[in-house]
């Protein structure tokens with residue numbers, strides 16, 4: 001079994017006296033793609049904010065490689081749900097931001113960031129502004145920025161949800177291929193059942209309120225998955241199972 005990178009232990013969080021999430025125990029192993037699936041408002045982003053150290057839990061711990069990082073920001077890469085690129089910065093400077101923060105000088109940071117533009121499918125966009133890019137390209141730029149932040153454990157909050165269905169499908173294909181080439185363990189949030197089945201090694205189902213993990217599903221076919229998987233009986237069986245768990 002692959003080594004556990006990230007683990008939450010019994011996380012609970014309240015806002016203004018209201019219990020938002022409770023007893024959250026999840027794990028993310030080396031090179032794994034795991035999704036957290038649940039309806040809007042159930043507490044998915046709240047959990048990510050806790051894991052990323054943006055906010056502290058009321059109870060519980062977050063462990064990275066066995067070390068307690070509860071409440072500490074900057075230990076894992078985090079692409080927030082409303083993580084828009086800075087409109088006044090060129091794409092290259094947006095992407096290189098985590099490298100500036102790591103005190104690389106500007107020209108070194110730009111050179112380093114530029115190396116990945118081809119792989120992330122945004123070659124040639126470096127001198128444009130975010131508003132000049134398509135939605136899919138903006139998301140890829142934001143994904144690259146997240147990747148450059150720490151490289152191997154990342155949280156993505158609904159990275160594809162703002163895209164139209166066709167662009168989204170292209171992004172799924174691209175994302176699966178990318179994940180084969182880079183060494184990253186990724187936890188991502190979605191409310192799209194098909195997306196979760198297609199992209200994940202495992203899916204945690206969150207229901208509530210308060211948000212609790214009520215099921216964990218392993219998706220067996222190896223990645224990257226061929227297009228036929230999307231229309232297979234196997235896929236539909238997973239979908240049926242998940243719809244039942246979400247009471248849809």
Ligand SMILES: Nc1ncnc2c1ncn2[C@@H]1O[C@H](COP(=O)(O)OP(=O)(O)O)[C@@H](O)[C@H]1O
Nearest residue numbers: 015016020038039040041042043044045046047
């Ligand atoms: N900073 C905050 N202060 C107060 N309430 C919050 C805050 N963040 C989220 N909430 C509340 O927590 C609940 C879960 O929100 P969220 O985690 O964003 O859900 P999801 O990401 O699953 O849509 C919502 O009722 C939301 O209003």
Ligand SMILES: [Mg+2]
Nearest residue numbers: 044045046081
């Ligand atoms: Mg959210």
